[in-house]
Amino acid sequence: MYTKWYQLEEKEIFRSLDTSERGLSSSEVERRLNTYGPNQLPEPEAISRLRILIHQFTSPLIYILIVAAGVTAFLGEYIDTGVITAILIINAAIGYFQEYKAETSVRALKGMVVPRTKVIREGKEQEIPSERLVPGDIVLLASGMRVPADLRLLKATELKIEEAALTGESVPIEKRTEVIVEENLTPGDQTNMAFMGTIVVGGRAKGVVVETGSKTVLGQIAHEVKSLAVTETPLQQKINRFARFIGLLVLGSALAICALGFILGMGIAEIFKIAVAASVAAVPEGLPVVVTITMAIGINRMAKRNAIIRKLPAVETLGSTTVICSDKTGTLTKNEMTVKVVHDTHQTYEVTGSGYDPEGQVLRDWESCDISALDGVCGVLRIGMLCNESRLEREDGQYRVDGDPTEGALIVSAMKAGLQLEEEKKRYPQLSIIPFESERGFMATLHAMDGKKLILAKGAPEKIIEMCSQAAGGSPLDKER
Secondary structure (H helix, E strand, O other): OOOHHHOOOHHHHHHHHOOOOOOOOOOHHHHHHHHHHHOOOOOOOOOOHHHHHHHOOOOOOHHHHHHHHHHHOOOHHHHHHHHHHHHHHHHHHHHHHHHHHHHHHHHHHHHHHOOOOEEEOOOOEEEHHHHHHOOEEEEEEEEEEEEOOOOEEEEEEEEEEEHHHHHHHOOOOOOOOOOOOOOOHHHOOOOOHHHOOOEEEEEEEEEEEEEOHHHHHHHHHHHHHOOOOOOHHHHHHHHHHHHHHHHHHHHHHHHHHHHHHHHHHOOOHHHHHHHHHHHHOOOOHHHHHHHHHHHHHHHHHHHOOOOOOOOOHHHHHHOOOOOOOOOOOOOOOOOOOOEEEOOOOOOEEEOOOOOOOOOEEEEOOOOOOHHHHHHHHHHHHHHHHOOOOOOOEEEEEEEEEOOHHHHHHHHHHHHOOOOOOHHHHHOEEEEEEEEEOOOOEEEEEEEEEOOEEEEEEEEEEEHHHOOOEEEEHHEEOOOOO
């Protein structure tokens, strides 16, 4: 029975899914995994070696060569039969080897790239592979994430989701958590839902998983388009047209030879042999293997540039491409950021070290200084550490950041100045947050401090300066300078 999750209150949802804001227990997760299965769309049936081999003989030109080999064998022309058969075997072997190697490489890459998502289970936030999500899981969404399953939103802070993959709507949709009473709404109108495969372009949210895998909206679409026919590549279309032309040419030539033989009074057996010989001679036996070898060379050249081509004809299709549009985001190196210089409106400090390892120092005029001399810069670094949504973790002796690389660099720079994240969080507990968005240009957090409220903000210089009335220490602020 289809449940209209967008019409249900939060308590009804928790009751229907037998869950809570603390999330599910480990034993319950395993039970539901056995019941609902992994959270992944049905993958196409694995291509067996036999199917890859058979695929090498599915070209009309190959059909003509097979017929020619049979006819020459029937006539006792075993040398011609052997040549044609050898060409068929060489062509099939090259095509099989290349496609099988590409197929195994692609599956190995899929195994290396495992999507992960943040959930709350047993009251603790943790990161898990997306395929282990089950209905009832509590999921945390942040800007830049891909929604891992169909979610009913419980909390949302300026959440915007791009749903072009489902609805075709290019403008991100603003999401909210209020119940919608209307009946029979399309996914695009269910503004308190987040659907699998869509992308969070802004804001933060918490939601409960209501559908996974093939039962999601995306899964239903995938099931409907599964029966669509695969379009032939330009090269396959050209070869098929050429094969039909060769077939008609051979048939027309054979009929013409037969007619001429009857006119000249030749015997039926002699006419048949001449017609068959002329037909076999008209077939370009070497063309399939030449095309296959040429495409195999292209595949090897692409592989040296770290590009895997699964099907041989795709090489020609890629070669026919005239315009490639690409979008680069992030960094092209290790995706690690490092703070090198800090200015506190009075003094400039240098920060040593690189990457996310907190080993390093904060120097003044390139000289070491006592921690007491860092009071001013510690205030700046404390803002970077607390006005932050990322975490620094250590795994197998290596430090890594769970979150934005820039925010990770701010945490590391503060630790180099002697600040400890957990101690600072206890000293200044966070009460609320305004997450960073490119449209807003800044991020702010509200903290408690000795019975008072403290607002910390970081962002684009022009945005932060607009909010300021004076510089650190109470000195006047020259905004123009």
